Structures are given as structure tokens and as C-alpha cells.
Amino acid sequence: xxxxxxxxxxxxxxxxxxxxxxxxxxxxxxxxxxxxxxxxxxxxxxxxxxxxxxxxxxxxxxxxxxxxxxxxxxxxxxxxxxxxxxxxxxxxxxxxxxxxxxxxxxxxxxxxxxxxxxxxxxxxxxxxxx
Amino acid sequence: xxxxxxxxxxxxxxxxxxxxxxxxxxxxxxxxxxxxxxxxxxxxxxxxxxxxxxxxxxxxxxxxxxxxxxxxxxxxxxxxxxxxxxxxxxxxxxxxxxxxxxxxxxxxxxxxxxxxxxxxxxxxxxxxxxxxxxxxxxxxxxxxxxxxxxxxxxxxxxxxxxxxxxxxxxxxxxxxxxxxxxxxxxxxxxxxxxxxxxxxxxxxxxxxxxxxxxxxxxxxxxxxxxxxxxxxxxxxxxxxxxxxxxxxxxxxxxxxxxxxxxxxxxxxxxxxxxxxxxxxxxxxxxxxxxxxxxxxxxxxxxxxxxxxx
Numbered sequence: 021x022x023x024x025x026x027x028x029x030x031x032x033x034x035x036x037x038x039x040x041x042x043x044x045x046x047x048x049x050x051x052x053x054x055x056x057x058x059x060x061x062x063x064x065x066x067x068x069x070x071x072x073x074x075x076x077x078x079x080x081x082x083x084x085x086x087x088x089x090x091x092x093x094x095x096x097x098x099x100x101x102x103x104x105x106x107x108x109x110x111x112x113x114x115x116x117x118x119x120x121x122x123x124x125x126x127x128x129x130x131x132x133x134x135x136x137x138x139x140x141x142x143x144x145x146x147x148x149x150x
Numbered sequence: 151x152x153x154x155x156x157x158x159x160x161x162x163x164x165x166x167x168x169x170x171x172x173x174x175x176x177x178x179x180x181x182x183x184x185x186x187x188x189x190x191x192x193x194x195x196x197x198x199x200x201x202x203x204x205x206x207x208x209x210x211x212x213x214x215x216x217x218x219x220x221x222x223x224x225x226x227x228x229x230x231x232x233x234x235x236x237x238x239x240x241x242x243x244x245x246x247x248x249x250x251x252x253x254x255x256x257x258x259x260x261x262x263x264x265x266x267x268x269x270x271x272x273x274x275x276x277x278x279x280x281x282x283x284x285x286x287x288x289x290x291x292x293x294x295x296x297x298x299x300x301x302x303x304x305x306x307x308x309x310x311x312x313x314x315x316x317x318x319x320x321x322x323x324x325x326x327x328x329x330x331x332x333x334x335x336x337x338x339x340x341x342x343x344x345x346x347x348x349x350x351x352x353x354x355x356x357x358x359x360x361x362x363x364x365x366x367x368x369x370x371x372x373x374x375x376x377x378x379x380x381x382x383x384x385x386x387x388x389x390x391x392x393x394x395x396x397x398x399x400x401x402x403x404x405x406x407x408x409x410x411x412x413x414x415x416x417x418x419x420x421x422x423x424x425x426x427x428x429x430x431x432x433x434x435x436x437x438x439x440x441x442x443x444x445x446x447x448x449x450x451x452x453x454x455x456x457x458x459x
């Protein structure tokens with residue numbers, strides 16, 4: 021069972037935060053097929069969150085085929101995300117380490133590295149959209 | 151109604167809990183609420199937000215049937231707000247500062263609630279009082295602020311209303327009591343499926359709990375819509391200085407600020423933003439509300455914006 025949290029300053033809507041936390045837990049292997057997600061009432065009572073927000077998040081996860089609702093019982097994980105992409109993580113992490121080392125060698129501090137990454141990330145994802 | 155928690159997902163149209171047409175209320179010569187036109191769909195927790203004195207309490211009292219309108223028209227759950235006992239039984243109202251009778255015990259309050267409300271849910275009331283750890287023999291006047299608020303909420307919930315109206319329910323509470331109150335309210339909404347309208351002058355209270363927002367400033371509704379739609383259609387643009395008139399037609403300026411080189415706009419648009427000159431960022435609900443409160447203040451008053459999907 022996972023426990024949700026909310027980051028009020030992230031600018032990410034609460035429903036999306038819940039979706040991302042489930043996806044994240046699936047990717048990291050913290051949630052397995054057959055695991056039950058907390059009930060809507062439990063999430064709502066713990067986080068003082070609107071029930072529709074939780075329902076929307078669970079519907080989105082259902083739509084993605086990651087979970088299935090069994091009426092009267094709960095919502096269960098139907099698929100994991102620790103799939104093919106996991107194999108590529110090691111190589112990508114190595115590349116990233118090398119890139120970070122090069123950036124530091126060039127005199128960038130943490131903040132500059134983050135800014136450079138975020139602007140490049142945003143502009144390349146915008147190019148993908150356009 | 152909130153959709154069933156484990157039931158099949160359907161998108162059937164929901165009933166309107168509150169419908170206002172040109173609604174207005176005057177106190178003496180001062181308009182507390184002007185030209186209020188709203189359609190609030192059912193099944194939402196609606197946040198009514200605005201500065202002190204903006205007209206929030208007036209709107210809620212009009213909805214609760216405690217105040218007649220000076221002009222215009224209001225229906226709540228399809229009926230007149232004060233249209234007889236049957237209509238009153240469908241609406242719960244927790245007034246500002248969550249009032250209770252100081253001299254009466256917790257048990258007295260529950261007895262009173264049972265006597266006054268035809269749909270009283272005694273089991274719910276008893277179970278909540280027990281879970282809150284309130285002593286039934288305790289006099290309400292000697293409860294803490296948080297406990298008093300929880301007692302008032304219990305009375306409102308045990309009435310089993312279709313619509314529960316709460317006027318600044320957590321304003322006077324400390325952060326922990328505030329959280330506990332909202333947890334209890336949200337849990338009840340999940341369990342009993344009713345609509346809620348609650349007001350606050352603090353957006354942070356509403357950020358998690360509300361999925362529908364009404365912004366009231368200077369006795370006028372500035373914005374009304376589903377929170378997700380509002381967040382998806384509002385953006386902050388930062389870039390080289392530019393005149394607001396030179397923004398594309400589909401981008402409505404909510405607020406603008408300029409330095410000699412830079413402009414920052416909060417805009418509302420349904421369209422994607424392609425202009426590479428702008429750094430586009432997301433807004434939190436608080437940013438959004440503040441943008442409407444500040445506003446560009448054009449000469450003839452701001453338009454009423456409604457975002458629909």
C-alpha cells in the first residue's frame with residue numbers, strides 16, 4: 021500500500037500529483053500487480069482532499085490500464101511499469117553522470133545546471149508538441 | 151452528487167445546486183452583491199473566495215434563505231431558498247464562527263438537532279462525537295475552538311443535507327484544527343455524496359478541498375469555474391516588455407505588470423501559446439485568485455469570466 025502526499029508549492033494539480041506518485045511507485049517497483057490502492061475515503065480523510073480529485077486520478081490510472089476498480093472492494097494495480105525502459109536506465113544514468121561532470125568542469129554551479137536542463141527540457145518537449 | 155466510489159464511471163449531467171440571475175443585495179445605500187449570475191453544478195465542493203467585505207456572506211445568506219434579494223433571482227436545488235420546511239431540510243448552513251449554544255451540552259445539541267430536523271441521522275452524529283472524543287455531558291461553551299467547529303459541522307452533517315453551506319468555517323482555527331475540520335468534511339463528502347459551498351478569505355484552505363471556485367471581488371463575481379479547467383486555461387507569461395494590446399486575440403489579460411524591459415502577464419486562453427518570446431509557467435490556485443484580485447482594472451469594470459469545458 022502506498023501513502024500519498026501533496027506538494028502545495030509544485031504548481032502541479034493535486035490529481036496529477038496522485039497519478040504521478042502511482043506511476044513513480046510502479047516504476048520503482050514499490051507497487052506490484054495485485055496491490056490495492058488506498059480507498060478514496062482513506063485518501064480524502066488523510067489529505068483533506070476533494071473526493072472528486074482522487075476519483076479523477078484513479079480514473080486516469082484506469083484509463084492508462086495501470087489499475088482496475090473492483091466495485092465494492094477497491095482499486096487494484098493491474099500492470100507494473102518496471103518494463104523494457106528499465107534496462108536503458110543504467111546507460112542513460114552513465115551518460116547523465118558524464119554530462120554533469122562536463123558541466124561542472126565548465127564552471128556551472130548546481131543552479132545553472134538545473135536551469136540549463138529545465139530550459140532545454142522544456143524547449144525540446146515544446147518542439148515535440150509543435 | 152459525487153459519483154459512487156466503487157461504481158461504474160458515468161458522465162451523466164448533474165443537477166444545478168445554485169442558479170443566480172442578476173442577483174443583487176443592498177444594505178442601505180451600499181451594494182453588498184451586484185449583478186451576480188451563476189450556475190453551480192451539483193457534486194462539487196465549491197470554494198467561494200474573496201477579500202473580507204467582498205460579499206461572500208451575503209451570497210451565502212441569500213442561498214441559505216436567510217436574506218431576501220434586493221434584485222434578481224436565486225434558486226437552490228431547484229427551489230426558492232426559503233421556500234418552506236421541505237426545502238429548508240435539504241440545505242445545511244454552518245454560519246460564520248461555527249456558532250453553538252454555550253450553555254448547552256454536546257448531548258443537548260444532538261437532541262436539539264434531532265428535534266428540529268426531519269432527516270436527522272442520529273447514528274452519524276453519535277459516531278462523529280465519539281470519534282472526535284467529545285464528552286456528551288460537556289458544555290459547548292467550554293469546548294476548544296476546534297471542537298466547537300467540529301460540533302457545528304456534526305450538526306450540519308447529521309441533518310443529511312443535499313447542499314451544505316459553510317461560511318468561513320475555519321477562519322478562526324489554528325492550522326491543526328483547520329486541517330482536522332477539512333479532513334472530516336471531505337470524508338463526509340466522500341461517504342454521503344452531497345454538494346458543498348464554503349467560503350474563505352484564504353485560498354490555501356480551499357486549494358485541496360475545492361474542485362470548483364468562485365472569486366468574488368468588490369461585490370462582483372470575477373471568476374467561476376472548475377478548478378482543473380481554471381488552472382489549465384490560465385498561464386503566466388514572462389518576457390521582453392510588450393503592450394497588452396499586442397497579445398493575440400484569444401489571450402485575455404487578467405493581470406499585467408511591467409518593468410522598463412520586462413512584462414509579466416497572467417492570461418486566460420483556450421489556445422496553446424506558441425510565441426517563443428515568452429517563458430510560460432503554471433499558476434497555483436493562489437496565484438490565480440490573486441491575479442483576479444489585483445487585475446488590470448480597465449475603466450469600465452472587469453468582465454465576468456466563466457470557463458467552461
